[in-house]
Amino acid sequence: MSVPLLLADGLSKRFSGATAVDAVSFVVESGQIVGLIGPNGAGKTTLFNLLSGVLRPDSGRLIIRDRDVTGLPPHRLARLGLVRTFQLARELDRLTVLENVLLAARHHAGERLLGALCRPRATAADEGRLVARAREVLSLVSLSAHESKPAAALSGGQKKLLELARCLMAEADIILLDEIAAGVAPHLVEKIGQLVIRLNRDHGKTFVIIEHNIGFIRSLASRVVVMASGRVLAEGSFTHVAANRTVIESYLGQAA
Amino acid sequence: MDAYLVAILTVAGVYVVLALALNLQFGLTGLINFGVVGFFGIGAYASGIATETLGLPFVGGLMVAILAGGVTGVGVALLSLRLSGDFLAIVTLGFAETARLVFNNEDWLTGGPRGFIIRTRPVMSGLSRDVTAWAVLGLVAAAALITFLVLRRLADAPYGRILRAIREDDLVPSTLGKNVFVYRLQVFVVGSAAMAAAGSLYAHYVQTITPDNFTTPVAILVWMAVIVGGAGNMLGSVLGALLVTVLYEGSRFVTAGISVLDAEQISALRFILIGTVLILTIRFRPMGILPESQRRASASVPPTTP
Ligand SMILES: Nc1ncnc2c1ncn2[C@@H]1O[C@H](COP(=O)(O)OP(=O)(O)O)[C@@H](O)[C@H]1O
Ligand SMILES: [Mg+2]
Numbered sequence: 001m002s003v004p005l006l007l008a009d010g011l012s013k014r015f016s017g018a019t020a021v022d023a024v025s026f027v028v029e030s031g032q033i034v035g036l037i038g039p040n041g042a043g044k045t046t047l048f049n050l051l052s053g054v055l056r057p058d059s060g061r062l063i064i065r066d067r068d069v070t071g072l073p074p075h076r077l078a079r080l081g082l083v084r085t086f087q088l089a090r091e092l093d094r095l096t097v098l099e100n101v102l103l104a105a106r107h108h109a110g111e112r113l114l115g116a117l118c119r120p121r122a123t124a125a126d127e128g129r130l131v132a133r134a135r136e137v138l139s140l141v142s143l144s145a146h147e148s149k150p151a152a153a154l155s156g157g158q159k160k161l162l163e164l165a166r167c168l169m170a171e172a173d174i175i176l177l178d179e180i181a182a183g184v185a186p187h188l189v190e191k192i193g194q195l196v197i198r199l200n201r202d203h204g205k206t207f208v209i210i211e212h213n214i215g216f217i218r219s220l221a222s223r224v225v226v227m228a229s230g231r232v233l234a235e236g237s238f239t240h241v242a243a244n245r246t247v248i249e250s251y252l253g254q255a256a
Numbered sequence: 257m258d259a260y261l262v263a264i265l266t267v268a269g270v271y272v273v274l275a276l277a278l279n280l281q282f283g284l285t286g287l288i289n290f291g292v293v294g295f296f297g298i299g300a301y302a303s304g305i306a307t308e309t310l311g312l313p314f315v316g317g318l319m320v321a322i323l324a325g326g327v328t329g330v331g332v333a334l335l336s337l338r339l340s341g342d343f344l345a346i347v348t349l350g351f352a353e354t355a356r357l358v359f360n361n362e363d364w365l366t367g368g369p370r371g372f373i374i375r376t377r378p379v380m381s382g383l384s385r386d387v388t389a390w391a392v393l394g395l396v397a398a399a400a401l402i403t404f405l406v407l408r409r410l411a412d413a414p415y416g417r418i419l420r421a422i423r424e425d426d427l428v429p430s431t432l433g434k435n436v437f438v439y440r441l442q443v444f445v446v447g448s449a450a451m452a453a454a455g456s457l458y459a460h461y462v463q464t465i466t467p468d469n470f471t472t473p474v475a476i477l478v479w480m481a482v483i484v485g486g487a488g489n490m491l492g493s494v495l496g497a498l499l500v501t502v503l504y505e506g507s508r509f510v511t512a513g514i515s516v517l518d519a520e521q522i523s524a525l526r527f528i529l530i531g532t533v534l535i536l537t538i539r540f541r542p543m544g545i546l547p548e549s550q551r552r553a554s555a556s557v558p559p560t561t562p
Binding site for chain 1: 406409410413414415416417418420421424425427428429430431432433434435436442446548
């Protein structure tokens with residue numbers, strides 16, 4: 001049995017009294033695509049904030065590849081190979097689409113103070129290589145035509161695709177997608193699905209996907225975790241959780 | 257009149273350095289530094305003390321000023337721990353006031369309100385008065401040019417891209433693996449050191465500094481220069497600083513002709529003039545005279561796709 005890639009152990013987060021995430025434990029194995037579903041307010045986004053270091057848990061531990069990373073800041077977790085998208089797209093309005101993607105590059109000589117000042121050749125070489133890669137990534141999400149526009153000019157759906165593009169640029173192993181398909185045109189949703197499958201199959205990327213589009217989850221996720229009121233309600237294969245009475249009740253009771 | 261022009265341009269050059277430094281901190285990175293005048297003053301006094309009290313040459317004074325500005329920058333930055341928005345603004349404001357009180361009250365070191373006399377000139381001695389004035393202007397202009405070239409290089413580099421990202425939304429670069437605190441700290445310290453260098457140049461130019469040289473109006477002019485010129489654009493800051501100082505210093509002559517006003521009213525009138533320029537700029541060019549440009553290094557990499 002190999003070590004799990006990501007392990008949440010009793011993670012909890014309270015906001016002024018209300019418990020948004022309540023002792024959540026689960027395991028993500030390397031190479032899995034895990035679907036995270038549950039009604040609005042279930043605590044899914046808050047859980048992503050805990051997993052990505054944006055929020056510190058009040059209690060519980062977060063383990064990545066056998067290493068306790070509880071309480072590490074987001075940039076440290078990103079360097080360990082975990083990146084995420086935001087439910088409300090956080091594009092950088094006054095940077096171009098290409099720059100938004102380039103920002104996710106790792107190991108760039110020109111991103112250091114002294115590199116930028118004293119190593120123009122290394123900076124230019126890295127920039128050339130990374131711009132080429134950023135353009136590949138942009139073409140994967142059908143944003144090539146928009147590369148020199150300010151990100152503010154993109155539509156809501158395109159901003160979601162830009163979020164995905166940044167994750168792909170970051171060379172991460174674990175990618176957390178928060179409602180990536182919401183507001184995206186149907187043919188692009190299909191394309192995102194195929195992309196996730198290809199990255200998972202060919203490049204061994206691991207995904208955790210929050211999504212309300214049940215068809216999207218059904219077609220992608222090998223395992224589904226259901227949350228409600230901050231707790232894990234059920235987990236297992238899609239058919240397994242879909243047959244679970246409490247899941248159906250909590251889901252249909254609130255979402256419908 | 258020639259001498260006045262040289263004098264105005266020399267002061268303008270000092271303001272160019274200040275505006276460029278603030279543009280790095282605020283225009284590019286979004287750090288609100290209301291303590292510009294504190295770093296400016298620390299550089300001036302540190303340089304003066306190094307050359308007069310310790311007997312170092314001008315270059316030594318300049319180095320001590322840069323070091324003092326940088327070290328103070330680290331201190332102020334760590335005080336406002338994560339350098340987040342409003343808190344940094346308040347801490348820097350308090351810092352500038354504290355610095356001024358120190359200049360005023362530590363007579364043994366700074367000469368207090370009577371002022372601190374600096375005899376060390378930044379250029380070789382024995383030149384005529386005119387030539388010295390021109391040489392000092394040349395030195396200040398060279399310093400401004402170097403500051404401009406270095407900071408523009410930073411701004412155009414991938415480094416500058418991260419600074420702009422931090423300004424727009426610091427959570428994004430942070431979740432993409434960039435240590436936002438380190439970038440903010442570097443920018444704050446580099447900017448503070450440059451402001452202190454400007455203080456050194458200024459001190460050796462005017463030759464007598466008093467705490468009154470380092471009060472809020474100076475900081476207001478620098479902020480106006482950055483905003484009028486175009487926050488985020490280094491050339492804009494050069495232009496803004498030149499415009500603001502020429503207007504402010506130049507208006508001395510115009511208002512001097514209005515004999516019905518006393519000195520304080522005239523000073524207020526000059527600020528009203530500058531304020532009007534600021535309001536007009538924001539009204540008609542909200543991003544400044546030269547807005548932050550879109551053309552940057554990444555765009556110059558040619559497309560690989562046919
Ligand atoms: N920053 C916050 N401050 C206070 N309450 C919050 C905050 N973030 C989320 N919550 C609350 O936590 C609960 C879970 O929210 P969220 O994690 O966004 O759910 P989901 O993503 O499953 O819809 C909600 O009741 C929400 O109002
Ligand atoms: Mg959510």
